[in-house]
Amino acid sequence: MKKPLLEVKNLKINFKTYAGLVQAVRGVEFTLYEGETLAIVGESGSGKSVTSNAIMKLIPEPPGIYADGQILFEGKDLIPLSDKEMSKIRGNDIAMIFQDPMTALNPTIRVGKQIMEVILKHKKVSKQEAKERAIELLRQVGIPMPEKRFNQYPHEFSGGMRQRVVIAIALAADPKLLIADEPTTALDVTIQAQILELLKEIQKERKTSIIFITHDLGVVANVADRVAVMYAGQIVEYGTVNDIFYNPKHPYTWGLLGSMPDLNNKSDEKLFAIPGSPPDLTNPPKGDAFAPRNKYALAIDFEKEPPMFKVSETHYAKTWLLHEYAPKIDIPEPIVRRMERYKKEAELSES
C-alpha cells in the first residue's frame, strides 16, 4: 500500500495589500505519496509558489494569512506549529529549492562552508566527512573542479552555477520531502538534464517525495508521476502524467499544452496563446475563474463554480464540460496532431 507523506486539505492563503485582500490560494487539495513526484504547473501568479511556501510555513504573517485548511505531514498538521518546532522540520524533513537562488545563499560565506553547515546540522559526522560529502554534492550537481569552487563566494558563480549550489544545499540534509520551485528554469538544457537524472537517482535510493514546480511541460513529461494544474489559486485538473498529456480534460490544460512551440512549428504561424489576462485575485470572478478566457465556456460557467469531476480512479478535472449533460467537446486538433507525431517518433526510436 502506498503511504501518504503529505496531505494538503482545503488550503486557503490570503494577503492583505493596499489594493485589497488577495486570495492567492483558494482551497488547494492534494496528497503526495512516499517516493513520488508531483509536478505543479500553471499560469504565472496562479499560486504555485505560495502553496509551496505555505507547506514550508514561509508565508510572512502579516501580510499573509493562513485563512483555512490543513497541511498534514506524516499525519501531523504543520499550520499550528510554532516557529521553533517548524525550524526542526524545515531543512531536515522538508527541504526547498527556491525559485530565486540569491535569497537562499549567504553572499558573505564561502559556498562550501554553506553546504557543510547543513550537513553538520542534520547528520552526525565529523568535519572532514562533511567536507568530503559537500565536495561530492558539488560534483553531483555538475560544478567543475569542486575542490577549487568549494572555497569561492556566491558572486564568483554564474546564475546557473548558483542555482546548482542551492540544489546541493537542499540535498545535503537528505530530506523526506523536497520542494523544488522552478529549480532548473535558470539552467541550460544540458545541465538541466543532468540535474533531473540526479534527482531521479536520489529519489530511487532514498524514496524521497518531490514536489516539482515548473513551467516547462517537457520537464514535467520527464520527471512527474502525477501532475496538478493550477489556475487562479485552485487546482483545476490532476492526474497521472499520462492522463494529463494524453487525455487532458480542462480547457486551461488544453491551452497550456497548445501554447508550447515545438521544433516543427513554422515561424510564420502564430503560437497559440490563451487570450486575455489572468483574473484579479482581490476579486475572483463568479463561477469558473477561467470562463472569461475560455472559448468553450457554457452559460453556467459564469454563474456557478464547477466541482471536481471524476474522469477515472486517478484523474479529476474541475470543468462543467465534464457534466453528463454538457456538449461533448474534443481535445483541440493541434494537440492531437502533435501527440500522434510524437507517438510515431517514439515508435521509430524503438526500432
Add this chain to the structure above:
Amino acid sequence: MNHKLLEVKNLTQYFGSPSNPIKAVDGISFHIFEGETLGLVGESGSGKSTTGRSIIGLYNMTDGEVIFKGKNVHKIKSKKEQKQLKREMQMIFQDPYASLNPRMTAGEIISEAFDIHGLYKNKKERQERIVSLLEAVGLNREHMTRYPHEFSGGQRQRIGIARALSLNPSFIIADEPISALDVSIQAQVVNLLKELQEERNLTYLFIAHDLSMVKYISDRIAVMYRGKIVELGDAEEIYHHPIHPYTKSLLSAVPLPDPILERKRKRIPYVQEETSDFASMHEPLPNHFVYGTDEQLNKWLKQAQL
C-alpha cells in the same frame, strides 16, 4: 532587410586580474540585420549575458568594437547622441528580482523612462500609456499601484518587458525574457515581440535557454560555449543540420512535452575536445559558420554526412 543594424567585431570581455582573467567573452564577431532576430543560446556561464551587457555599454570592453547604425558606440562623444543611443537600445534583464526598484510601484517603474524624457502630452495620456503597456504584457490596470514584492516571479518579468518597450526602442537585447514565464504567457509575449517587430521594424538579440522558443522566434541562431561562438547559421539549418558536437548535445537535451517519448530519448553527452590555437571560424556551407580546427571540421562534416 540585409542592412546591418549592429556589428560586433572581436568582442572580448575579461574579468578579474589581468594575469589570470576569467575570459567571459573571448573574441566573438557577428552582425544583426535590421528587422531580424538573432537567437543566442549556450550553456550556463558561456558568456551570453556578458555579451548583451557589453553591447549596451555596461562594461568597459577589454577589446573589440560595437558598431550600431554605422557608428562606433564607444567613440560617441556628444551627450545628445549618447542619450539618443540609450533610447534606441534597450535591454530586458535576466533577473526580474534584481532589476526592479522595490520602492516603486509597477506604474512608476514602467513610466520612469518616459517621465525622465518628458515624453507625454498630459496626465491622462501618460496614464493610458501605462495601462496599454501593462495590457500588452498580459497584466491589467489593477496592477499599476502594486509593488514588485506583491507580484509573482513571472509577473515581475512582464513589468521589465513593459519598461523596455516604453521608449519605443529600435533594438532590444532580451536576456532570457521568458524563462520565468509559464508557457501560455511565453506564447503571448513571443507573439507580442513578433508583432511589435513587424509593426515597428524592431531588431532583437534574443538570449534564451529554451531552444524550441528560440528556434521559433529567431531568423538565425548563434551557439556559445565558453566565451566563443561555436556555431552560427539559419535557425532551421542549425536545428536540422547541426555540425558542432556541442550544438548536437544541446539539441538532444531539449525536453519534449510527451512522457513516453521523453523517457525514451537518448541524450548525447558533450566532451570538450582539446582546444587549439589553430581553431578558427569556418564556413563549410553558405552562411553556416562553425568554430574548430581544420581536422575537427573535416571529422564533424563526415559525421554530419555533409
